[in-house]
Every structure is written in structure tokens, then in C-alpha cells.
Amino acid sequence: MSTLSSSSSSSSLFRHHQRVTVSPIPNRLLPNKVSLESPRNPYRNAVRMQDGVVAATAPPLANQSPLKKLKNGLLSVTSSEEYKNVAGFDINEKESTVSITVVGASGDLAKKKIFPALFALYYEDCLPKHFTVFGYARSKMTDAELRNMVSKTLTCRIDKRVNCSEKMEQFLKRCFYHSGQYDSRENFAELDKKLKEHEGGRVPNRLFYLSVPPNIFIHAVRCASSSASSPNGWTRVIVEKPFGRDSESSAALTRGLKQYLVEDQIFRIDHYLGKELVENLSVLRFSNLIFEPLWSRQYIRNVQLIFSEDFGTEGRGGYFDNYGIIRDIMQNHLLQILALFAMETPVSLDAEDIRNEKVKVLRSMKPLELGNVVIGQYKSHTKGGVTYPAYTDDKTVPKDSLTPTFAAAALFIDNARWDGVPFLMKAGKALHTKRAEIRVQFRHVPGNLYNRNFGTDLDRATNELVIRVQPDEAIYLKINNKVPGLGMRLDRSNLNLHYAARYSKEIPDAYERLLLDAIEGERRLFIRSDELDAAWELFTPLLKELEEKKIIPEYYPYGSRGPVGAHYLAARYNVRWGDLSAEHHQG
Ligand SMILES: NC(=O)C1=CN([C@@H]2O[C@H](COP(=O)(O)OP(=O)(O)OC[C@H]3O[C@@H](n4cnc5c(N)ncnc54)[C@H](OP(=O)(O)O)[C@@H]3O)[C@@H](O)[C@H]2O)C=CC1
Numbered sequence: 001m002s003t004l005s006s007s008s009s010s011s012s013l014f015r016h017h018q019r020v021t022v023s024p025i026p027n028r029l030l031p032n033k034v035s036l037e038s039p040r041n042p043y044r045n046a047v048r049m050q051d052g053v054v055a056a057t058a059p060p061l062a063n064q065s066p067l068k069k070l071k072n073g074l075l076s077v078t079s080s081e082e083y084k085n086v087a088g089f090d091i092n093e094k095e096s097t098v099s100i101t102v103v104g105a106s107g108d109l110a111k112k113k114i115f116p117a118l119f120a121l122y123y124e125d126c127l128p129k130h131f132t133v134f135g136y137a138r139s140k141m142t143d144a145e146l147r148n149m150v151s152k153t154l155t156c157r158i159d160k161r162v163n164c165s166e167k168m169e170q171f172l173k174r175c176f177y178h179s180g181q182y183d184s185r186e187n188f189a190e191l192d193k194k195l196k197e198h199e200g201g202r203v204p205n206r207l208f209y210l211s212v213p214p215n216i217f218i219h220a221v222r223c224a225s226s227s228a229s230s231p232n233g234w235t236r237v238i239v240e241k242p243f244g245r246d247s248e249s250s251a252a253l254t255r256g257l258k259q260y261l262v263e264d265q266i267f268r269i270d271h272y273l274g275k276e277l278v279e280n281l282s283v284l285r286f287s288n289l290i291f292e293p294l295w296s297r298q299y300i301r302n303v304q305l306i307f308s309e310d311f312g313t314e315g316r317g318g319y320f321d322n323y324g325i326i327r328d329i330m331q332n333h334l335l336q337i338l339a340l341f342a343m344e345t346p347v348s349l350d351a352e353d354i355r356n357e358k359v360k361v362l363r364s365m366k367p368l369e370l371g372n373v374v375i376g377q378y379k380s381h382t383k384g385g386v387t388y389p390a391y392t393d394d395k396t397v398p399k400d401s402l403t404p405t406f407a408a409a410a411l412f413i414d415n416a417r418w419d420g421v422p423f424l425m426k427a428g429k430a431l432h433t434k435r436a437e438i439r440v441q442f443r444h445v446p447g448n449l450y451n452r453n454f455g456t457d458l459d460r461a462t463n464e465l466v467i468r469v470q471p472d473e474a475i476y477l478k479i480n481n482k483v484p485g486l487g488m489r490l491d492r493s494n495l496n497l498h499y500a501a502r503y504s505k506e507i508p509d510a511y512e513r514l515l516l517d518a519i520e521g522e523r524r525l526f527i528r529s530d531e532l533d534a535a536w537e538l539f540t541p542l543l544k545e546l547e548e549k550k551i552i553p554e555y556y557p558y559g560s561r562g563p564v565g566a567h568y569l570a571a572r573y574n575v576r577w578g579d580l581s582a583e584h585h586q587g
Pocket residue numbers: 104105106107108109110137138139210211212213214216240241242319
């Protein structure tokens with residue numbers, strides 16, 4: 001491992017102009033754009049001086065320039081100023097701290113996802129040395145009551161239970177609460193005072209997580225930015241969806257946020273981008289030779305993006321009825337996956353390069369047409385003596401609601417790579433199974449020598465790549481092979497990367513990755529405002545038409561496979577939904 005040595009053991013590294021030698025870490029070994037202190041920097045301990053001062057090796061903060069200064073493989077500097085110039089890192093920098101304020105801490109998302117994710121990061125030693133978590137909401141609570149509430153939802157990973165309860169206690173001691181109104185500058189100023197006490201004179205960095213209903217976003221941002229933003233560190237705000245309900249309301253939200261924040265401070269979260277297999281999509285495409293050459297209209301017949309849940313909107317009907325499944329899942333989660341799937345190779349893994357490519361895909365797409373969409377709504381169903389409710393049985397949902405709980409759509413990308421390839425999306429609640437997957441169906445083999453072995457149904461013989469995002473993460477490729485023996489019978493088999501079998505490590509929750517990224521200022525997995533605008537442009541005309549024409553959804557029984565209309569839609573493009581074929585269980 002690379003080491004770092006100093007010619008003196010003095011605690012002040014450059015006090016006497018002593019010469020410091022720093023052995024470089026080859027660029028190729030460093031992860032893309034991580035900060036020195038990042039837990040994702042595998043060399044962070046290697047560059048820590050014995051006296052506790054962090055001295056950076058040349059990369060990653062500096063570009064190639066320090067390498068020019070290398071002599072016998074060592075970087076040589078004489079002063080902190082010179083060090084700062086070559087390494088891009090101020091060795092005398094004051095220690096910093098991160099305060100994470102969960103706005104809406106009494107709510108469902110905070111309890112279910114945000115606090116548990118923060119604890120998991122703490123357990124994994126991924127949070128900075130100095131950090132504090134603050135809950136902020138209107139509910140009256142003491143610090144002890146917050147800790148008690150939070151403690152109920154913290155869990156230890158199955159594969160990592162060592163010291164878990166001690167770690168939980170240590171984590172809870174770092175959690176505090178402040179009760180206040182979301183539109184009160186005074187209340188945020190009180191929060192600011194408390195944050196300062198905990199920051200103890202270090203450079204304060206502040207992250208606000210807006211885990212409140214969307215009508216509160218702007219009030220909270222106004223008050224947080226004017227009364228509780230960091231004076232000399234960074235201030236970032238994570239915003240939860242929904243980002244509006246159409247182009248106009250989304251643009252208004254963006255304008256509102258940008259009155260108080262610059263784009264770089266806004267972290268619009270789409271938690272599907274934090275899922276392991278969605279993150280893996282780019283690795284699969286761009287670090288294997290075998291996929292990218294096939295990744296176009298020349299070899300791909302259709303792409304299917306499928307989301308289903310085996311439960312209804314229970315408990316969230318009030319929110320859901322104003323949005324429906326198209327806004328809840330398709331316009332964000334599935335469209336984001338589509339953009340990552342279809343984008344051209346980005347210039348680099350930098351956030352802006354990736355987001356530039358995603359925007360290009362979205363802007364190359366045609367807005368959805370009503371004729372290419374099927375909507376459904378679940379109705380009550382009795383099975384095995386149990387009666388499952390209809391969507392409209394929810395007391396918070398109007399009895400005559402036409403809000404879709406299911407939708408299927410065909411989308412097209414008008415560019416050279418994807419011209420004519422249907423991208424089919426399907427999303428639904430209260431279906432027979434819970435699953436999210438990407439299915440890529442390849443074209444038939446031209447002049448296939450084995451055609452007669454497949455009978456008349458050539459679709460059965462096409463290769464299909466399945467990326468199962470959840471549950472039971474897997475990537476498998478359906479291929480044709482010969483059944484062993486003297487005859488010539490063909491079979492379908494899966495080349496299967498089954499994560500549970502391949503890796504014993506538990507897969508982190510999406511919120512862990514995204515929170516860590518926000519703390520580190522990594523924007524790659526967050527939605528930029530132009531991406532959001534482009535996404536809404538595709539869906540807004542359709543959503544308006546559905547509502548204006550009061551299109552009646554096709555009713556499907558709770559727990560079923562959804563409306564039959566979805567099959568007709570797919571058939572129009574010569575597609576069969578891969579998740580419904582008899583074989584898909586093999587995966
Ligand atoms: N829950 C989930 O699984 C998901 C949620 N989201 C989004 O995350 C955000 C938070 O979600 P969730 O925790 O479920 O939301 P909640 O409805 O639980 O609201 C969070 C907190 O906000 C405050 N609040 C609620 N309603 C109002 C109101 N009308 N006026 C003022 N304050 C209010 C309450 O705190 P208090 O009364 O103490 O101030 C509540 O505890 C929302 O934007 C949601 O759309 C996104 C994806 C999934």
C-alpha cells in the first residue's frame with residue numbers, strides 16, 4: 001500500500017519548512033471523484049499522518065499536475081501553500097462538521113427510511129467524524145422522545161450485528177430534536193442556535209432533508225436558507241418527490257426553490273436511482289464488451305420496464321389520489337431507469353456528464369399519446385375467504401375517483417440508436433406480485449439453423465436479458481442450448497448472476513447511498529432541473545388529457561395480473577410482457 005512519510009514528527013507539519021514526501025496513489029486506483037475524507041476513498045487511512053493531520057497524496061483532488069513534480073516516485077513540497085497548490089487540499093484547513101436536519105422528522109418517511117439509513121451509514125463508519133442529526137417538525141417532542149421514536153425503526157444488518165446495540169446507542173446520542181413551524185424564521189433561527197452549539201466552532205456544513213408534504217417545501221427552504229444556512233461551509237437541501245404534478249407546477253416549484261438556493265444545492269431524490277441494480281446498469285453496459293455492441297435497434301426488439309406491488313395504497317390514499325400511478329412511478333422511477341438504460345456513453349462518470357446524456361434521451365422522446373396508454377384501477381376481490389378492498393374503499397379516496405392505480409404505456413426514442421424500438425412501461429398496485437425489473441428482448445436470430453426446433457413460436461427462442469431490481473436482485477440472460485443426449489432437442493436456460501448466491505453481503509438500502517452522496521456532494525444520482533422539465537414534458541399532455549376527458553380506468557381484481565388492455569397494447573407492437581410468460585420463474 002502507498003505510504004506517506006514526513007521528515008519530522010513535528011505536530012505542525014510545515015512549521016519549520018520541513019520537506020514532506022508523499023508517495024502518490026496511481027490515479028487508476030482511485031475511485032471516481034471521491035473526496036479525500038470520503039469513506040469511499042480506500043486510501044484515506046494511508047494518507048493520514050501519524051500526528052493526525054491529513055496530508056493528501058497528489059490525486060484525487062489535484063489533476064495530473066502534481067505528478068510532474070514527482071522525483072523518484074515521491075511528491076516533494078516545502079510549505080502548506082505549495083502543498084495546497086499541487087494537491088488542491090489545504091492541510092491547515094479547520095476541521096468540519098456535518099449537521100443533518102430531517103425536516104418532518106415525525107413523519108412516515110423519516111421513521112421508515114431516513115433515520116435507519118443514517119444509522120446504517122454510521123454503523124458502517126461512513127459518516128464524517130463530526131456529525132449531528134436533528135429532527136425538526138411541529139410535533140412537540142423532547143430529544144429523548146425523538147430517540148425513543150427513532151430507536152424503534154433502527155435495525156442491524158443481518159450480516160453485521162457485531163456491536164450493533166452499542167452503535168445504536170452512540171448514534172442516538174448524536175440525535176436531537178427541535179420543534180418548530182415550517183414557515184417560521186424565528187423557529188429556524190432557534191434551530192440554528194442549537195446547531196451552532198453542536199458544531200463547536202468547526203466549519204459547519206448543513207444538510208436539510210425535506211421530508212414533508214410538497215406544499216411545505218418552499219416555506220421550509222425560505223426559512224432554512226435565511227435563518228439556518230451555513231455561514232462558511234456548504235448548505236444542501238434534499239427534496240423528496242413529488243416535484244409538482246405537471247410541467248407548470250414543477251417549474252413553479254423549481255422557481256420557488258431557486259429563489260433561495262442555487263441548483264447545486266438542490267438534491268432532488270429519486271430513490272430508484274439509489275438501488276443497487278439501477279446503479280449497476282451503467283457498469284453492466286460500459287464495463288463489459290459484450291452488451292454495448294448489442295445495445296441498439298439493430299439487436300434489441302423491445303425493452304420493458306416493469307413495476308408491480310402486491311398491496312394497494314393502504315394508508316396513502318389521500319396522497320395517491322392526487323397523483324396516480326403515472327406520476328407516482330412512471331414519470332420518475334421508470335423514466336429515470338429508461339434514461340440510464342438508453343443514454344449514450346457519457347464523457348466521464350461526472351454527474352454533469354451523466355445527466356447531460358440522460359437529458360438528451362428524454363429530449364429525444366415523443367410525448368406520450370393516449371392511444372399508447374392503458375390505465376386501470378383495482379377493485380375488491382375475495383380469495384381464500386379474505387376480501388381485499390377496492391381502491392375506492394379507502395376512506396381518504398373519493399368514491400367516484402378515476403385515479404389510475406395501474407398503467408401501461410409504449411414510449412419511443414427518436415434517435416439513431418433507438419428509432420422504432422418500443423420501450424414498454426407497466427406499473428401497478430395491488431397486483432399478484434411485488435417486483436421491479438428491466439427486460440430486454442433481443443431480435444430473432446436471422447436465418448436460424450435451428451428454427452424448426454422452436455416450432456412456430458420464434459418469440460420463445462429469443463434471447464432475453466433480465467435485470468431484476470427487486471426483490472431477490474439478479475441479472476440473468478436467457479439463452480438457447482442443447483439438451484444433453486444423442487438427440488437434438490433445444491432448451492431455454494438462464495445464465496444467472498443471482499446476487500444472494502454470489503455475494504453474502506446485504507445490499508444497502510437506496511436511501512443510504514443517496515444520503516451519503518448528498519453528504520459528499522456527489523450529484524450523479526440526483527435529478528437536475530432540466531431533466532425534470534424534460535420528464536414532465538413527456539407526461540403532462542397525457543395526464544391532462546386523461547383528466548379532461550375523464551377516461552375511465554379498466555377495473556382489475558386486487559391481486560390479479562392487471563388489466564387485459566396491457567396485453568393488447570403490447571401486442572400492437574408485437575411484444576409479449578416477459579414477466580407474464582410461463583418461463584420467467586426460472587430466473
Ligand atoms: N412515505 C413514503 O414512503 C414516501 C414519501 N415520499 C415523500 O416524502 C415526503 C414525506 O413523506 P411522509 O413522511 O410520508 O409524509 P407525512 O405525511 O408523514 O408528513 C411528514 C411530516 O410533515 C408534517 N405534516 C404532514 N402534513 C402536514 C401539513 N398538511 N401541514 C404541515 N405539516 C404537515 C407532519 O409533521 P408535524 O405535524 O409534526 O409537523 C408529518 O409528520 C412527502 O413529500 C412524500 O410525498 C416519497 C416517497 C415515499
